[in-house]
Amino acid sequence: MLDLGYDVLSARQFDRDDLTRLTKVAEALEPVARGEVVCRALEGAVMANLFFEPSTRTRISFGTAFSRLGGTVLDTSGLETTAIVKGESLYDTARVVSGYADVIVVRHPTPEAARIIAGGALVPVINGGDGEAEHPTQALTDFFTISKELKASGRTIDGATIVILGDLRYGRTTHSLIALMSVFEGLTFHLVSPEALSMPDQYADIARNRGHQVKVFRTLDEGLAGADVVYATRYQSERFQIDPQVREAAERLRLDAASFRRHAPEHAVILHPLPRDEVFGELSTDLDGLPNLAIFRQTDNGVPVRMALFALILGVADTLTDHFREPTWPLRRRRANP
Amino acid sequence: MLDLGYDVLSARQFDRDDLTRLTKVAEALEPVARGEVVCRALEGAVMANLFFEPSTRTRISFGTAFSRLGGTVLDTSGLETTAIVKGESLYDTARVVSGYADVIVVRHPTPEAARIIAGGALVPVINGGDGEAEHPTQALTDFFTISKELKASGRTIDGATIVILGDLRYGRTTHSLIALMSVFEGLTFHLVSPEALSMPDQYADIARNRGHQVKVFRTLDEGLAGADVVYATRYQSERFQIDPQVREAAERLRLDAASFRRHAPEHAVILHPLPRDEVFGELSTDLDGLPNLAIFRQTDNGVPVRMALFALILGVADTLTDHFREPTWPLRRRRANP
């Protein structure tokens, strides 16, 4: 159960009750995330953003989340060039940094690095992505978005059809997604990818073992049929240089407004963990006008979800609204979402 | 007109009334910029400092300005090595970051990048320099400094003689300066540079078309005569390697205490957008003792000017003084300006 002092290391540690609780706290924090309400519940608290590889998006999403709760963020990007090259162990780094901060967010290129750091730190650790292994806060953001988007059209996650499209072999967010969503009931997953980039069985089996339907497709027309959610991902272009056949297969799976309208139900919601590759175009910019495209609502959701995690593990989730107040700066300033 | 939700993309978007209003707000904020008064008007607000090329000075000037108003700054330097290399468009980056922040400052090597980012962002965007095109907040700081320095000696901008000295071809701050100052009346501009580094006609014509006098000189004795303001700029040394004749011409235009005293009026004020190149010496350090040298007052002014912009576009300019309070830390601590 999510609680005081908890580490967030894997998407698999959350059960359905956790997700319900997280959703409730994240929803309460949405006005704070948008700057419509000021909340200084964590004033005086310090978060260390411990980044061993560059990742602007994730780093500042965590930074915004902690700042919007009133805390202070210490950024430690570029770590790979300092302590580490001097032969220091991850354990020592973790222990030292935990003397500076009340919570640590870590991003590391090596699988299991977050677990090692959690072993050394005296304070809670949140995994901000460790190599190909896990990226649990992305999975929680994806879950939160799916839940919210389906609710908006009167649907539920239970019984939904979720299409996962793109590089299902190396795309770690798809692995976490299928694992996390499997805590719900009666889902149908469509796995749509070039054959060489199929989802490894170990992940698909999580869904199968929980009684969900898992269907594999190689074309958009079959893959998109009946979709409630279409979750597209980026192809890592370096793989294409190795194999032009994979590239060709990937090109046939590009999603644009025409193919989406032709093959997907009118209510289907389109997600993508971003960045999307606008050169390759796995998710065409001609979708940008469609209300179905939820990719920017999805990235926006990353902030309240991460705020909720901080609030829960630092023990302020139950008293948050006591700290709510009007901002002193007006809020008419925002342009509407185009 | 400067107002809620406004983008600051170009020095040319400001009219004389804007400059008057900005000056008033910036003057009110000077004690806050110096740390003599604490103002937390933007507590809870988040600014994203979106830097696609390194620029410590501009980055921390914006950072100080936003922090001194009580807001939180998210630094995103090193962006060129993360999202961008993954094929993401500026539009997507802008839209995503605008979900994290209430205002975006952007620095980018490409002209018009700030405009593209403003097109994608849901929040106001301030151009912190986009390639050779624009650097409007530097121009506003230069204007504010000229206005203040002239006023201190009982002079006005209207009717003043402004000498612009150095690399007028590639020095974008000189282009913005002549455009911005041209909203005033009856100015005389002396453009003093090596011939190969003359100011392009498109910028000089802005002044001419507004009825100002524009005179071109190649020597200091003629160029400095009658100056109220001398605005010197750095030569980019890579140009000298291409052409030793340009270097020689630039050497003859070095300004030091002796040449300044010989050719310029006693009251003339010396500005420079900094950094000055102390190896080449276009603005000699032997001027450092003269009260005429306003270059450090100029860089100090960057903070209240940027604070004023934030206050205006986030809508707190009219209520700022409500938030003023004494600092809890004493202020005797500062050494006087040497």
Added chain:
Amino acid sequence: MLDLGYDVLSARQFDRDDLTRLTKVAEALEPVARGEVVCRALEGAVMANLFFEPSTRTRISFGTAFSRLGGTVLDTSGLETTAIVKGESLYDTARVVSGYADVIVVRHPTPEAARIIAGGALVPVINGGDGEAEHPTQALTDFFTISKELKASGRTIDGATIVILGDLRYGRTTHSLIALMSVFEGLTFHLVSPEALSMPDQYADIARNRGHQVKVFRTLDEGLAGADVVYATRYQSERFQIDPQVREAAERLRLDAASFRRHAPEHAVILHPLPRDEVFGELSTDLDGLPNLAIFRQTDNGVPVRMALFALILGVADTLTDHFREPTWPLRRRRANP
């Protein structure tokens, strides 16, 4: 004496009364450093963390310290690639940054750089390490730790035996340590190193001239005898590539649980400025279970010591407790130190 607006440039500027005063303030701030008490005494103040070389640990220790006092930190790492390459002098950089901040922390690869920066800045400057010359805040942290650890076992610094072990030639923290500790009375220093890495006489003589005993050893059995404190340091591995004999000598001086138990008194305290090199193992991880190993308490101590410096030079040391309040986030969250 430590006072308003004072620069902290060298460990040698502190006398015994300074250390007593610093200790008192640092002790009062320990609960704030641990996040058990919130203190916003420096709200509205700005610190510039001016790093001309990468150093995550020192940078975020200073950052935490200033943040825990309520101030805002502007990080300026990567300076070497911006203003400096454009030919700007350290003096100009210092003067400019001092217009943005109320206090400057500087880290620079060149000896005396901190002094030059203090000459240009209008605000107090703290030396965060300038090349091989000085690292005074590390020395103060080491002193504070030794004082606290000895007190815990009913001992005093006066009369203690302090073993300094490792690379005493290039390890600047050992130079500052011997200089700083020499303000106490009747110490015995054991200098234990490979002959090629002996402490230069200029540093050992500081202790000798103050009447302390200085003994040089080449083996652990002699070196550790009678130790109250064992201060180990890292070997810079690049030196080993030049001379395999030095490596061999260093290997014989590795400290592990077995050699420590065999040669050192039961109450001896082990320090290390970190990072320790876990590949070479000058301080074995098999010591991690021993209560004698104080290296993580030592790094933790860096925060209250740096907070005390900020409080003293910004003039809030005497009123700190007026600003103390309960955090709104609970503190049960911390795991105990393993």
